Amino acid sequence: MNTKQLSKRLEYIGYQSWMPKEVEQFGNWYLRFNGGVTRRANSVLPIGPPKESNMENAINHVVNFYKERDTPVLFQMTQYSVPNALDNTLEKQGFAKRFPVYVQTGRISDISQRDQSIETEILGAPTDEWMKAYELGSGYKTESMMIRRSLMIRSSLPKAFGTASINDKLVAVGLGVQSDEWCGLFNIATIPKHRRSGAGTAVSYRLLSWAQTLGASKAYLQVETENYPALTLYQQLGFESLYEYWYRIRE
Incomplete structure (x- = not known):
């Protein structure tokens, strides 16, 4: 292809x-x-x-x-x-x-493994605690959270909501959606004071491991070209840019 x-x-x-x-x-x-x-x-x-x-x-x-x-x-x-x-x-x-x-891609088998010292978990749906961590990590407005939650759960594809905790405190979250051999990573967010702790990496890897059990062998994600912290994280994980998309808007 x-x-x-x-x-x-x-x-x-x-x-x-x-x-x-x-x-x-x-x-x-x-x-x-x-x-x-x-x-x-x-x-x-x-x-x-x-x-x-x-x-x-x-x-x-x-x-x-x-x-x-x-x-x-x-x-x-x-x-x-x-x-x-x-x-x-x-x-x-x-x-x-x-x-x-x-749009970046990578083979799951080539993606760097997580820090085993960070506790991770897979949830079937986003809890209130998950959504609060996402709100804090993403910086999006509180009033948009219910609409964003609906977007996350509406797809009929298999999906998982990952968490990463440090000292029993939830500090990073992410969404994984599996489709045949592909796993998409979405909404990876870390609470500001825990950034650079490895929590975002840990939750990403946990989601990819979940997708692997369903038959996924490749992963993709979407990241804004000027989101340098996220680009650094995904480069460390082993992702590479495949192509770019942009928006045309009438201003």
Whole structure:
């Protein structure tokens, strides 16, 4: 599988792992809406030809979809988005390029093992304590937590909620979602005063070990290109960037 094919596969798996409350499938464009919480869940994923062959009409359909929901128009783009001319067309229409993200991958067998001194656990659902640690570690607003929790649990794919504790205190959390040979890592967050303790590494590895028991052999994650602490963590784990995605937004 070449990079183009793999990127489309991972974009689709990522979409299935982070399901918004509303999706309109417009050919092979997926119009996602989730009340404005998270860009991925409130943007178009154009991984194949749209239902409308005229690109201008297809873009207008998207604009109307989000206008009806009083939400900014966002396209989640890669160099392989369809049609090929979509990104240039959006730029000409005034859609700015924002929020670049690396998609990184690695073989689970090659990923560095965790510090055995940090206690880790797998949960079937996010508890209140898990969500509080995620809120503190991520810095997201308290009022968005219930919507974020719904995003985490809505997918029908197998998923696990990992924790890492130091001195019996929960200090890091993360979400793993398994799809065939792939495990996606999401929402890895460490409480600020425990960063650089190895807790984020420990919870990541525990989630990958969980996915391995279900048959996963490879892992992927999405990380903003300027999130240097996270990039350092994932580099230490053994992840490498495969491709990049970004958003086109009309400002």
